[in-house]
Amino acid sequence: MEAWNKLSQMKPQEIKNLQEKKLKEMFQKEIPRHPYYREMLEAKGINASEMSGSGDLRQIPFTVKEDILPPDDRMHPWKFVLEAPSEEEQPKQKGGLLSKLLKKGEKEGGADEYRLSQLFYTSSRTGGKPVPLVFTIRDIENLKEAGNRSFNMWGFSRDDSVVNAFSFVPNISFWQQFHATMELGATALQTGGGRVIGAERIVTVMQNLEAQVLMTFPGYADFLMQSLVFFNVKVPELEAIVVGMEDAPQVLLDRISKNMEKAGAKDSRVYRTYFLSEAKVGWPECSPGNGYHVHPDHALVEIVDPETGEPKGEKEPGEIVVTNLDARGTVLLRFKSGDIATGGITYEPCPACGRAFPRILGDIDKKHYYYELNTSEGKKNLDFNNIRRKLFAYKELSQWYLEIKNEDGGDKLNLKIFPAQGAGENGLEEKLKSDLSGETGIPVDVENTSIEDTLNRIGMEKGITEKRIFDLREN
Ligand SMILES: [Zn+2]
Structure with missing residues (x-):
């Protein structure tokens, strides 16, 4: 210490x-x-x-x-x-009787x-x-x-x-x-x-x-x-x-x-x-x-290539x-x-507080948010960290969760949404659909649901944090 x-x-x-x-x-x-x-x-x-x-x-x-x-x-x-x-x-305790009585050390x-x-x-x-x-x-x-x-x-x-x-x-x-x-x-x-x-x-x-x-x-x-x-x-x-x-x-x-x-x-x-x-x-x-x-x-932090384990340079993205x-x-x-x-690590002093602590930069993406999907162009490893960020950026969405399903031999996404107050229709469902299918290359369904259903499904008041993405495909 x-x-x-x-x-x-x-x-x-x-x-x-x-x-x-x-x-x-x-x-x-x-x-x-x-x-x-x-x-x-x-x-x-x-x-x-x-x-x-x-x-x-x-x-x-x-x-x-x-x-x-x-x-x-x-x-x-x-x-x-x-x-x-x-x-x-064990190192010998220093000090006299008093410090021993006070259990110092x-x-x-x-x-x-x-x-x-x-x-x-x-x-x-x-x-x-x-x-x-x-x-x-x-x-x-x-x-x-x-x-x-x-x-x-x-x-x-x-x-x-x-x-x-x-x-x-x-x-x-x-x-x-x-x-x-x-x-x-x-x-x-x-x-x-x-x-x-x-x-x-x-x-x-x-x-x-x-x-x-x-x-x-x-x-x-x-x-x-x-x-x-x-x-x-x-x-x-x-x-x-x-x-x-x-x-x-x-x-x-x-x-x-x-x-x-x-x-x-x-x-x-x-x-x-x-x-x-x-x-x-x-x-x-x-x-x-x-x-x-x-x-x-x-603690000592290294940033490495997630696949090869090779060390990354300063500010290069990699695994913590x-x-x-x-x-x-x-x-x-x-x-x-x-x-x-996503922004790697830097050893430069912090521009805001001046401390020279190593700083982990950017968003923290999870490797387990990468899913392999059957897309129109074959199997693809897709980054759902990005999709999560994208959905949080929609002002019109109060709550949402996303299911990955397999139907008729192909993968598809099912997005359940509870729109924000006053968000109205304004083609929100269409916008989400084209946004997500453009990003993933697989069909997307968007469905309105109740706030109760969303909170319950994502476990807002159940776990350590909420869960937003559910892979419902077998295996
Ligand atoms: Zn700082």
């Missing part, structure tokens, strides 16, 4: 040196007690305690989800959990940093089984720290009232905000999101608390703000909304911000956080468009690969996330 002020003022080279130092410490002090990597390195004839930095890191193959949780071994994730050092290996270097504190799960966005990740006391400290640093970036203080409407599930999205608001001492209501108390009560809570800050996933923030405008409910104290868990394209941020204004909000700032469970913390954007600021003392630099409990080296940074 590095002091925030010091970290904020470091130059790019100092950040790089810090990451090299942390990586070396991870290799030499921790990885020899890591059951999976120890075995892997031994088999390759590599001695972890002799590895020194990012050059050596490249010798290690990527870790993918299936390595952690193979289909036939539910206990396998425990092989990724660091063993605690033996009594002799336990957080850093003592046995407690290895003690299991919470078990979290990945969001299983791919539809597969969620992967369990062990967080120790030290990891929770880092999670708290990451949340607090974000609040500091955004100018939140203990005088702010915060409504945490991330979904109450064992995932870092809800818990980073929980721990950070507790640490900050802000008035905070941990609602657990729509799945726990529903939209109406979240709005009531926002009004009663005179909340300045709302935190939730982007689809739900959009839904809540639309509802405020529809029912003409005002939230005059609201200043900022923090979104995370799903990628929020700029058009969606703009829409949320506009509806905040319509709902009488004092200010209409919207901030994004990129939660990658395996990184063990969420990374904030200081302001939209400036990239997710990777806490350089917590993460290595934990300061984790205990579950530790991952070179975890290939399945997330694509």
